[in-house]
Amino acid sequence: MFKYNCLNPIAAVGLDLFSDQYEKVDELKDAQAALVRSAAMHDLELPDTLEAVARAGAGVNNIPLDKCAEKGIVVFNTPGANANGVKELVFAGMLYASRDIVGGIEWCLENQNDENIAKTAEKQKKNFAGTEISGKKLGVIGLGAIGVLVANAAIHMGMEVYGYDPYISVAAAWNLSRSVKHISNVEDIYRECDYITIHVPLLDSTKKMISADAIAMMKPTAIILNFARDLLVDEEAMVDALAAGKVHKYVSDFPNTTTVGAKGCIVTPHLGASTAESEDNCAIMAVREIRDYLENGNIVHSVNFPDCSMGACTTAGRIGILHRNVKGMLSLYTTILGDAGINIDGMANKSKGDYAYALLDLDTSVPENVLEKLKNTEGVLKVRKIC
Numbered sequence: 001m002f003k004y005n006c007l008n009p010i011a012a013v014g015l016d017l018f019s020d021q022y023e024k025v026d027e028l029k030d031a032q033a034a035l036v037r038s039a040a041m042h043d044l045e046l047p048d049t050l051e052a053v054a055r056a057g058a059g060v061n062n063i064p065l066d067k068c069a070e071k072g073i074v075v076f077n078t079p080g081a082n083a084n085g086v087k088e089l090v091f092a093g094m095l096y097a098s099r100d101i102v103g104g105i106e107w108c109l110e111n112q113n114d115e116n117i118a119k120t121a122e123k124q125k126k127n128f129a130g131t132e133i134s135g136k137k138l139g140v141i142g143l144g145a146i147g148v149l150v151a152n153a154a155i156h157m158g159m160e161v162y163g164y165d166p167y168i169s170v171a172a173a174w175n176l177s178r179s180v181k182h183i184s185n186v187e188d189i190y191r192e193c194d195y196i197t198i199h200v201p202l203l204d205s206t207k208k209m210i211s212a213d214a215i216a217m218m219k220p221t222a223i224i225l226n227f228a229r230d231l232l233v234d235e236e237a238m239v240d241a242l243a244a245g246k247v248h249k250y251v252s253d254f255p256n257t258t259t260v261g262a263k264g265c266i267v268t269p270h271l272g273a274s275t276a277e278s279e280d281n282c283a284i285m286a287v288r289e290i291r292d293y294l295e296n297g298n299i300v301h302s303v304n305f306p307d308c309s310m311g312a313c314t315t316a317g318r319i320g321i322l323h324r325n326v327k328g329m330l331s332l333y334t335t336i337l338g339d340a341g342i343n344i345d346g347m348a349n350k351s352k353g354d355y356a357y358a359l360l361d362l363d364t365s366v367p368e369n370v371l372e373k374l375k376n377t378e379g380v381l382k383v384r385k386i387c
């Protein structure tokens, strides 16, 4: 029986994919797997029982990735599963920033008792007029799952789209419309674009990447959209620039005391992925990842260990070894197994940064004393007996 804990509510359509071999538990300390959305995990005590964490979503800045790796806990996310939900809200953000839709709605509510509201509205509507997005320049910073969808949809909306991503994946490049202009110097986006939207992960290297200097290059009419993470933007500098009329609007999906209520800021309460479709997609992908890892030892879509798959286990034994990415590890395993008279039928070993994963199919189930030897090998973080 496998036990899992949900640190946030996770869509039922995903949890229903757990078989009767799985039991939901109320406490993380009792779980082998955890499912999480944005709950902060940095200060949580991670129990020794925990094997896997699946982030039902994209951003993993709420999870201590290295601490998990050191404890042999594989962290997954669900790339692309909520991208369409975010893309649609980015366009809502562009429209809210371009036309005073909110002001217009508020005016209607304030005048709901006016019998002549239809007539008055025709006189007042000039106060809520705006501009169109068609024909304007959009800069997309980060062309991953979300950035590509935003860029392609903007082309269909008649925008001139500039795309910047020095690390773009081959898959994303294939999906990107050929009409998107490839930008190699992000300053071209800051200087020339009417709308700038950011879709990069929050990392040490991207923190405050929209800096005061970047903001100073922007047009006074610029509209900046942040549906990625608030810490990507120097928001103090942004609020100052808005107050001084140096940029026009800042749309953010991450409320905080700097931006909510500040002049020119339009803030939503982290709604990007809060659609039925995105929540279902993320939950389904997260549960599949956890099951494939716990039942078969396969790693797909991990953010702290390499992906490594050998399908379902068809041999008498299978073990997975999470270890440091240092030389000589495989020969230590083959020696221990060979000395125990165990034949290796198949093997895969992959590495990612400081960490690596070996999956071994064996002609017999590994006895406890051999598992102990493997576990006690210098550089091994965790050994799992899968069958």
Ligand SMILES: NC(=O)c1ccc[n+]([C@@H]2O[C@H](COP(=O)([O-])OP(=O)(O)OC[C@H]3O[C@@H](n4cnc5c(N)ncnc54)[C@H](O)[C@@H]3O)[C@@H](O)[C@H]2O)c1
Residues within 6 Å of the ligand: 057, 058, 059, 060, 079, 080, 082, 083, 086, 141, 142, 143, 144, 145, 146, 147, 164, 165, 166, 167, 168, 169, 172, 199, 200, 201, 202, 205, 206, 227, 228, 229, 253, 270, 271, 272, 273, 274
């Ligand atoms: N508002 C929401 O509800 C919501 C929902 C989903 C994701 N997000 C946020 O959006 C981010 C992006 O999501 P995604 O699904 O597109 O992720 P993704 O991993 O598919 O794409 C991120 C892209 O950013 C690029 N990148 C990294 N560093 C860069 C840099 N310095 N300059 C330019 N590009 C850079 C990468 O190459 C990659 O192509 C997530 O990390 C998360 O923080 C927010």
Ligand SMILES: O=C(O)[C@H](O)COP(=O)(O)O
Residues within 6 Å of the ligand: 037, 038, 039, 056, 057, 058, 059, 060, 082, 270, 272, 273, 274
């Ligand atoms: O990174 C993400 O996937 C988003 O920020 C969504 O977060 P949520 O699952 O808490 O809505």
